[in-house]
Amino acid sequence: MKKIGILYGMENTFPQALVERVNSKGVEGIVAEAVKIDRVIQAEPTEYAVIIDRISQDVPFYRAFLKNAALCGTAVINNPFWWSADEKFFNNCLAEQIGIPVPKTALLPSKERPTDTGETSFRNLTFPMAWEEMFSYIGFPAYMKPHNGGGWKSVYKVENPQDLWNKHQETGQLVMMLQEEIVFDDYFRCYCIGQKDVLVMPYEPNNPHHLRYAAEMKAKGEEGEKLVATIKEYVLKLNIALGYDFNTVEFAVRNGVPIAIDFCNPAPDADIYSVGPDNFEWVVEAAANMAIERAQKHIPGQTNLTWGTFVKNAVVPATVSSPAIATPPTELSEVPAPENEKIAIKKVPQKKATKATAVVKPELAVAVTPPTEKPGKTPAVKPAKKK
Template sequence: MADIVRNIGLSLGADLCWPICYEQIMRGLDLNIPSGADTLRFDVERVTIEPFDLTQGCKYDVVIDRLTHWFHMSREWIKKAVLMDGLYVLNNPWSVQSMEKHTAYCAMMHLGMPVPTTWLIPPKDYVTQNPDLEPTLTRYAKLFDIGRLGQRMDFPMFVKPYDGGGWRSVRKTDNEGDLRDAYENSGADVMHVQAGVYPYDAFVRSIGFGPQVRHVSYDPDKPLHDRYREQHYDTIGAADLETLRKITLTINTFFGWEFNSCESLRKDGVWHPMDFANACPDSQVTSLHRHFPWLIKAYIRWSVFCAATKRPMRMTLDWAPYYAIAASERSYTEKLDAYAKIADERLETARFEEFCATHLSHLDEVAHEFFGGPVARDAVHQKVASLFPAHEIEPFTELFWQRIQDWRQETE
């Protein structure tokens, strides 16, 4: 009988709060998981950025990746390690690299999801930054009048980069003048113009982590620290949440994303997913506050499960089963049920839940105790100090800390 160490790497960027909490709770868990005649133990290490030989080995079994969406060096190391060393990484790096929000919209529209009407429009000022394209655009770019979109879609509309950029890059337009101004100031970006879903009566952001999904009511008009509401709208019931779970896991497994978020608006009883290519979602206590402990536990459950079971990496995307369902005569509800069944099979939901019940039953207790202690509060303070002006550090540290304590009180 021997101890076998499973190595979990954290590939980090500006993250401060969640890695501290992840590492400390993993130490508190002190996992010893039987594996045949042996015992599995777990080591957590932050991945460094350095030159690498393409033939060198990789010591990690699982890497939680927070860099490949924007940092090429880490992305290429991870892809190398997946291809040559059998590394399991969250999320599929080829999918993250190639699938913009535009691709996600197209795919989910094809699967029948009620995504709002969306147009792709050429960049306004591409030639200034890319002069070599001037001959092509002069010959073939067709002049168009963006104001005419107002005749095809009702206002408000949203103008946003086709490949993402978050709410800081999204502009709500309420009339033709707003629409023209938004386009005139869009620079060299290829843009979407998307119909608004109005009037909606609920806005939910669903965070999917492996088979785990957390639904949080969302208010985009609030400042960042208050956008995630502490409680749901009163009108959201279990059936709505189950529909959102199926939508989220369908999107995630279609694109090979195990950690992704989906924003949906409800209008006339129908949930419209309208922003769901976020394969490196917000993990910061400064926005998640009372929902932050759930996220840390989700990180731990899924990464430990993948490392312990040596879950094989799905390097390629198999869309045929989804497209076969989409082509069938089933209703949208029936199709969504079938998509979700594929998702649960690909994510090994039943096996995962059994694993957690058997080997991680003490996680809730360990996390509950940790989030009442000084290390957790210091993690909150460090993140606040990195973002807020000096005179706001202590007030906002206390705000987020108190919301976590409210969560602790409610989960006792």
């Protein structure tokens, strides 16, 4: 008997529905249940062929448990090794290389020094940094957000350089991104399951949380069909490159061009009360089918993880002949990849920044003098729709 386990936290509708859906299909030799952990011993396999992870991003104990399980052969969805290394700034860099439009983005040093560092820890950082060039490249208004954050936490809209300096005072040791504002005509959130099933959902980020999926697509007819086809193509390319089996991707459409805004959501919202009954039914069915397929293809004692083409293409066979050096496998996953998995990585040239007239301010890291009055925290905001 092969077990499919669901590891989850506070969510109440999706995990139970997924367990029930898998079991209702009556697939011989397959059963689903909530994961049960009574001990975690190094290099000891779990009883699960597949574990769908919905919570380890918030619970380090679970992340360590999942890495041990994966090492011992469990197919963990999503890959906990890659998920631990992934972050939003890297996602944007990779998207550019595979030809998917993303907002212009720059990385900012943290306002406060990381713990256990001093002034000499930053000797490779140029003072002053090229603030004028960065501001000219991004433009204002812009958005400042954590380079590895989620859930629209610590997100600020900044109107000009002075506004950026003021709000950056609140960010502590967070490493932030400065990203251009995309004034959009349409907005979409897309599920991607198993690197092959895609659901494109009209989405309104300015609505209250429970009404964000209560939106209609504005592009109609042939234009709308072409837009949806392009979005599906981009969703698959991103998830195949990153190696995610369960993810969501958000697009803001500007002048007919879908721009990827957020595509690092390996435990995406799937609650029936937020996504709505129709979307909920789709994701439960697609996730159940994926989990069953992975359980059927599971090979005990071998690596059963999914790795993206970014990692696979970087694996080079060893050139030194030595019994102490193992030759890497040609495939890092026992699960066959979709036919369209091979993606050509092409460098997209960056636009050269030009000088701006903004006044250069003190450095964000190390050298910033705190203001005498701490500015009030700006609530998280979303891009405004074009009128």
